Amino acid sequence: MMMTKRDDLELNNIRQLLINYRDMQAEVNDAYQKINQDDSPISFDRIEELESGIERVNKFVNSIYSYNLKKAIRIYYIDERYQKISWEQVADLVGGGWTSYALKAAIQRIIKKSDTHDTVDTHDTQ
Secondary structure (H helix, E strand, C coil): CCCCHHHHHCCCCHHHHHHHHHHHHHHHHHHHHHHHHCCCCCCHHHHHHHHHHHHHHHHHHHCCCCHHHHHHHHHHHHCHHHCCCCHHHHHHHHCCCCCHHHHHHHHHHHHHHHHHCCCCCCCCCC
16 A cells, blocks of 8 residues: 555654554565666655654664563554454463553553653553
8 A cells, every 4th residue: 555645744653653654664665676677766755754754663662661562562563464453462462461451551652652752751561
């Protein structure tokens, strides 16, 4: 799925970047494939924008202190193997006594803090 210019306007916060991570990664991969095949002109500015968003997500995830919360974010938003997974399934994979509700709430808190402040208190743990 190609992202539109309207999507670009929403990529200023971590939540939107996380939601669009897989699409951004696919678009970058597709762009590089087209460049290698000399298939069509690709906007290098667009590739840089997407790679910047991907890098921002990776820095955000790596800044989180809790291994379980990092793992949950990677499973739910990033890892291609777990598309369309429920929070219940994520909680089962993460383990550590997390319920789906508690896990989702903790992640939403971290994302909200990140979106409202440029820094995030990433030491939320259960």
